[in-house]
Amino acid sequence: MKKVNFKDIIIKEDEDYILINKPPYLSSLDERLGEAPSILRLAKEYHADAQLCHRLDKETSGVLVIAKNPEAYRHLSMQFEHREVNKVYHALAEGIHDFGQQEMVVNAPIAALDKGLVKIDRTKGKIAETAFSTLEVFSGYTLMKCMPITGRLHQIRIHLSFIKSPIAGDTQYGGKEIYLSQFKKRFNLKKDTEEEPLIKRVALHAFSIQFSDLQGNEVYAEAEYPKDFDVLIKQLQRYS
Numbered sequence: 001m002k003k004v005n006f007k008d009i010i011i012k013e014d015e016d017y018i019l020i021n022k023p024p025y026l027s028s029l030d031e032r033l034g035e036a037p038s039i040l041r042l043a044k045e046y047h048a049d050a051q052l053c054h055r056l057d058k059e060t061s062g063v064l065v066i067a068k069n070p071e072a073y074r075h076l077s078m079q080f081e082h083r084e085v086n087k088v089y090h091a092l093a094e095g096i097h098d099f100g101q102q103e104m105v106v107n108a109p110i111a112a113l114d115k116g117l118v119k120i121d122r123t124k125g126k127i128a129e130t131a132f133s134t135l136e137v138f139s140g141y142t143l144m145k146c147m148p149i150t151g152r153l154h155q156i157r158i159h160l161s162f163i164k165s166p167i168a169g170d171t172q173y174g175g176k177e178i179y180l181s182q183f184k185k186r187f188n189l190k191k192d193t194e195e196e197p198l199i200k201r202v203a204l205h206a207f208s209i210q211f212s213d214l215q216g217n218e219v220y221a222e223a224e225y226p227k228d229f230d231v232l233i234k235q236l237q238r239y240s
Helices: 039-046 070-081 155-162 227-239
Strands: 010-013 017-022 061-067 086-094 104-107 110-112 118-120 129-137 141-148 204-212 218-222
Touching: 010 218, 017 039, 017 218, 039 061, 061 070, 070 204, 086 155, 086 227, 118 155, 129 155, 141 155, 141 227
Parallel strands: 061 204
Antiparallel strands: 010 017, 017 061, 086 141, 086 204, 104 129, 110 118, 129 141, 204 218
């Protein structure tokens, strides 16, 4: 992964918050020593008192909020606790789901497993709700708008898997890799080469976030698709 210039991923900034578009494959927090720098480390180099207000999975791209002082961090933490933060994700899910103008709400409790994975568990799981709606339908896939009401680990991923529509590329939860040859007629591969997936990660992007700042003003930001997700959707639009 090429080196990330923190200033280049800032969407907006004020005296209390920095909102960034996190690239895929970059961890929110530090992992093991010697690995690629985390968002937290890059943020602290930019602003010494930086604190992440929430996290995104390493593979997930999109909008992430960083507080510049303890008061701002506490203020947004309380909004997360009271479910007053509106987050929207876009995911390419397997299967066709044309809900029209309707939303489908999945309410399925989530329990943590070893190795950072989760499962649906109606006896030991914690309450988890996600609302889904349709953005665009392709051949065998749907671009979904995903609105987590609670904030459990891997919530969107396991809820889509639970309704038999895992996210493309999410092999941990039953998703399969997606290839251009599935859609493009007369697809030709160069001799002695293997076809690469259209996206080499979980096809999930944190598209937008909305919350209130310390003055009570609404803060809203959208994060553009990174190149791999953008190419994926454009190829589907063209050939599917």
